[in-house]
Amino acid sequence: MSVFRFSACTRLMAALGVATLLAASLSGCATDSSGQETAAAAPPPPEIVAFAVRHGDIPLNMTFMGQTAGSREVEVRARVGGILLRRNYEEGRPVRRGDLMFEIDPAPYQAALEQAQGALGQAEATLEQAKRDAARMETLYKGDVVAKKDFDDAKTTLASATAAVDTAKGKVREASLNLEWTKVTAPISGLTSKEARSEGSLITTTSDGSLLTTINRVDPLYVNFSMSGQETLRLRKQMAEGKVVLGREGDFVVRLTLPDGADYKEPGRINFTDTQVDPTTGVVKVRAEFKNPDGAVLPGQFVRVRLEGARYKDVLSVPQGAVLNTQQGAMVWALDEKNQVAPRPVVLGEAVGNDYLIEKGLSEGERIVAEGVIKVRPGLTVRVREDAPATGAAQPPQNGEAPQKADAAAPAKEPRS
Numbered sequence: 001m002s003v004f005r006f007s008a009c010t011r012l013m014a015a016l017g018v019a020t021l022l023a024a025s026l027s028g029c030a031t032d033s034s035g036q037e038t039a040a041a042a043p044p045p046p047e048i049v050a051f052a053v054r055h056g057d058i059p060l061n062m063t064f065m066g067q068t069a070g071s072r073e074v075e076v077r078a079r080v081g082g083i084l085l086r087r088n089y090e091e092g093r094p095v096r097r098g099d100l101m102f103e104i105d106p107a108p109y110q111a112a113l114e115q116a117q118g119a120l121g122q123a124e125a126t127l128e129q130a131k132r133d134a135a136r137m138e139t140l141y142k143g144d145v146v147a148k149k150d151f152d153d154a155k156t157t158l159a160s161a162t163a164a165v166d167t168a169k170g171k172v173r174e175a176s177l178n179l180e181w182t183k184v185t186a187p188i189s190g191l192t193s194k195e196a197r198s199e200g201s202l203i204t205t206t207s208d209g210s211l212l213t214t215i216n217r218v219d220p221l222y223v224n225f226s227m228s229g230q231e232t233l234r235l236r237k238q239m240a241e242g243k244v245v246l247g248r249e250g251d252f253v254v255r256l257t258l259p260d261g262a263d264y265k266e267p268g269r270i271n272f273t274d275t276q277v278d279p280t281t282g283v284v285k286v287r288a289e290f291k292n293p294d295g296a297v298l299p300g301q302f303v304r305v306r307l308e309g310a311r312y313k314d315v316l317s318v319p320q321g322a323v324l325n326t327q328q329g330a331m332v333w334a335l336d337e338k339n340q341v342a343p344r345p346v347v348l349g350e351a352v353g354n355d356y357l358i359e360k361g362l363s364e365g366e367r368i369v370a371e372g373v374i375k376v377r378p379g380l381t382v383r384v385r386e387d388a389p390a391t392g393a394a395q396p397p398q399n400g401e402a403p404q405k406a407d408a409a410a411p412a413k414e415p416r417s
Contacts, residue, residue: 047385048372053316053362058352060310066225070216070299074188077210078203079181091194095186102184102212113175120168130161190217216299221292225305229277232284247309254288257304266291316358322370323356333369333376341376
């Protein structure tokens, strides 16, 4: 019995010793593991891309949707009525001014001309007789053979015959014009449209029955587009204050992107800006003119219009990705000389391309976090991987020429940004 108790006590002591050693061993492992975890909890400073704020000129390129139109769109109409005998042009093909396009039956007008010419001959014969009678009466009156009344009647007959001749000449001229107008010629050079009346149709001189076709002059070509009245007013103000200036040309350069995505090779210019805002739509209508010698662009196409040549003068800007919008407003992460970050509230101006103009909050030469803004927090020291390239800031004017200040009163220089 005592032997059994001694053996049990021995095994219990041995188990306690093993447990103690195991606990000590585990305690040592936990310490080592804790030490490793502590070291892992201190990661290296996050890498960011910095951007140095600088004053500069930023191109102001504006884009609108527009529609092409002929520089002249003329309705070809008949001046006289009758049966349309033939069409002498190919639909959709170019014509030159004066080319014969339609012929209306001339027979009735030829007959009217002959009648007018006959009436003129009669009037001229009557006039000659009146002249002879007046001369005879004058001789007799001077010889005191006839009374003064007879002489006055002869002069009145002569005057009436002269007026009749003038009237007959007018009738002949009218008949000649009507006969001439049976041949309808092209009033301008351009591209023809589909005929509105086919051969054999009865043409009248009413607004509904006189239209034969239309002609569009496509060189030069017009492009019509619109800009909002509010943005137009803002741009006028910026130009007046010198914040927005134009280049040496003193005007916008207009470029087109065609429906297939290709850029049209010919630059254009603005040749008309409306002087009022449309009260129904709130926009200002603008028109640009382009050379189109080969007729590559047709009227009626929808195109994208780009206005180039303007720029913001000497402004601060930052990439849009560097700006955070918070409940307190816009802010950026500013870097000090030790690469420590701190929040900086800013007042944003307009968005220009991928940048924001800065009205307040930053100064020349300050650095901000351009990429990696979600990695940082206040007071954190960061590692600058590289400096971000300059934003859309333009280079100084070429050849050392100062840009011209835009005339804010010029209506053709007022599109929106």
